[in-house]
Amino acid sequence: MHKSKARHIQLMKKYTTLALIGAIVAGVAGLISIDAISATSLVTIQGASDFHESGLMIGHVTYEVRGADGQIKQYLQSDNLITNRGTDCSATALFGGTVLTCPTPGNFAFIAIGNGTLPAPSPTNTILNNTGVNNGEIARMLAPNIAITPNNGAGTLVTISNTGTPFTFNGLPSGTTVTQSGLFDAASAGNMFAIRDVNVPVGNADTLTVTWTITLKQ
Numbered sequence: 001m002h003k004s005k006a007r008h009i010q011l012m013k014k015y016t017t018l019a020l021i022g023a024i025v026a027g028v029a030g031l032i033s034i035d036a037i038s039a040t041s042l043v044t045i046q047g048a049s050d051f052h053e054s055g056l057m058i059g060h061v062t063y064e065v066r067g068a069d070g071q072i073k074q075y076l077q078s079d080n081l082i083t084n085r086g087t088d089c090s091a092t093a094l095f096g097g098t099v100l101t102c103p104t105p106g107n108f109a110f111i112a113i114g115n116g117t118l119p120a121p122s123p124t125n126t127i128l129n130n131t132g133v134n135n136g137e138i139a140r141m142l143a144p145n146i147a148i149t150p151n152n153g154a155g156t157l158v159t160i161s162n163t164g165t166p167f168t169f170n171g172l173p174s175g176t177t178v179t180q181s182g183l184f185d186a187a188s189a190g191n192m193f194a195i196r197d198v199n200v201p202v203g204n205a206d207t208l209t210v211t212w213t214i215t216l217k218q
Contacts, residue, residue: 057082057090058155059194060213061181066166068205078196080212084123086193089185101126106185108193111162111210112140114180121180121195128180128195138178139167140187143212155217166207177201183212 059080065073089102116129116136130136144165149157160183169176178200183193194212202208 056155056215056217057087058215058217059196060215061194061196062211062213063178063181063198063200064209064211065200065202066207066209067203073206074200076198076200078198080194080196081121081123081125082194083121083125083192085126085191086183089191089193102191106190108183108185108191109143109146109160110140110184110187110190111143111160111212112182112184113138113167113178113208113210114182115177116180120197125182125195126192127189128182128192136180138172138176140184141165141167142187151217155215158214158216159211160214161209161211163209163211166209168207169202170204172202172204174204175201178208181210 059082060077061080062075062077064075067073085101086108088099089108091097092099092102112128114128114137121129128137141162143160143162145159145161145163147159149159178198180195180197182195184190185193194214200208
């Protein structure tokens with residue numbers, strides 16, 4: 001065979017081999033791309049499914065201390081902890097059934113404040129920490145203001161506050177510090193829906209307003 005023809009055949013084989021390798025690489029890259037798109041889509045769908053199938057209750061609380069002159073001395077806000085008892089009693093109130101700890105669930109409309117000094121609350125808390133004056137609970141009242149804002153896409157907003165009827169501290173030693181607040185369903189004992197540790201020093205002439213905000217959303 002002529003040398004130039006043989007060389008031509010060899011070059012053709014070489015180019016054919018390179019073309020096949022290129023095609024294989026492109027095919028593998030295509031499969032990887034398809035898998036990546038599929039994985040992303042599945043994650044998105046799963047995330048959307050989880051979002052719509054799981055309800056959320058988000059709690060927030062604010063504290064406003066005013067002096068004898070009516071001026072704000074302190075303003076604090078923070079997220080709070082919704083207790084296991086709170087979710088159990090909420091389910092019982094909404095859907096019926098029996099939960100031993102919530103035989104006759106009522107409205108979580110009682111605000112309590114305390115000066116207990118035990119460690120931070122846990123999801124199983126049912127009472128304010130029980131050390132300090134009055135076993136840790138200073139006072140409890142039926143909230144005079146309860147409002148529900150319908151869901152506008154951001155969730156249903158429930159506001160429970162003692163605005164207009166604040167806690168007073170004339171009967172307590174000067175320099176008392178409020179360390180906790182809780183939301184209950186009874187004037188005494190009962191079930192606690194949410195709790196929050198705080199550090200709010202108050203004087204004899206001070207007043208304290210506590211506002212609980214619970215957001216119910218999908």
